[in-house]
Amino acid sequence: MRIIFVTSNRGKVSEARGIFAPLGHAVEQFLKDGLTPEFSEPQSDGIEEVTISKMEQALMMVGREVDENSALLVEDAGLFIDSLGGFPGPYSSYVEEKIGLDGILSIMNGEENRYAEFRAVIAFHYLGQTHIFRGKCEGSIDVEKKGEGGFGYDPIFVPSDSDGRTCAELTAEEKSSISHRGMALNKLLEFLAPPSM
Ligand code: ITT
Numbered sequence: 001m002r003i004i005f006v007t008s009n010r011g012k013v014s015e016a017r018g019i020f021a022p023l024g025h026a027v028e029q030f031l032k033d034g035l036t037p038e039f040s041e042p043q044s045d046g047i048e049e050v051t052i053s054k055m056e057q058a059l060m061m062v063g064r065e066v067d068e069n070s071a072l073l074v075e076d077a078g079l080f081i082d083s084l085g086g087f088p089g090p091y092s093s094y095v096e097e098k099i100g101l102d103g104i105l106s107i108m109n110g111e112e113n114r115y116a117e118f119r120a121v122i123a124f125h126y127l128g129q130t131h132i133f134r135g136k137c138e139g140s141i142d143v144e145k146k147g148e149g150g151f152g153y154d155p156i157f158v159p160s161d162s163d164g165r166t167c168a169e170l171t172a173e174e175k176s177s178i179s180h181r182g183m184a185l186n187k188l189l190e191f192l193a194p195p196s197m
Pocket of ligand 1: 008037077094152179181
């Protein structure tokens with residue numbers, strides 16, 4: 001199957017490729033006139049609502065390119081920090097752009113409760129129907145940035161299921177095996193090819 005991932009984020013695309021390519025599904029990033037698309041994201045407390053809005057926009061952008069051998073994929077993700085009441089959550093992209101990881105680290109300076117979780121909601125549109133899958137990854141905010149891999153908040157996020165390394169210090173395979181996106185994409189894979197009994 002040809003999966004058209006409508007996103008401006010190359011990191012998301014390469015993680016999806018790592019999961020789908022071994023199973024023979026091609027993941028391509030949608031480009032309009034050679035450029036990655038930009039979504040207008042509704043101001044909303046729910047990443048599910050944002051994902052649904054992204055799918056509506058994606059369907060308009062991609063239009064006739066979706067045939068019976070193609071599917072559309074969009075995703076909204078966010079980092080929810082417990083001591084900040086779930087901030088930045090749905091505003092993660094904006095906050096990363098405006099204050100960056102250093103800004104989050106300084107807001108968290110001296111905070112003992114460092115619990116946080118990544119959440120992802122993906123929408124998959126195939127044969128005229130949209131299906132929703134969710135994933136989450138629990139962990140904590142480190143006191144400094146570590147690692148060169150991954151993208152976004154990975155250098156400051158330590159998943160509970162790892163050995164103390166940040167997501168940016170994990171290999172792509174290690175991150176996908178425990179990440180919010182990996183969990184949501186694996187649910188999608190099961191939907192496409194349920195394990196035989
Ligand atoms: P699209 O909306 O175009 O798909 P985006 O990067 O704006 O791309 P989101 O709206 O989902 O994506 O924003 C999520 C924010 O959370 C953004 O700042 C990402 O860098 C960050 N993020 C999402 N998944 C992440 C991950 O697995 N590791 C680290 N940061 C992540």
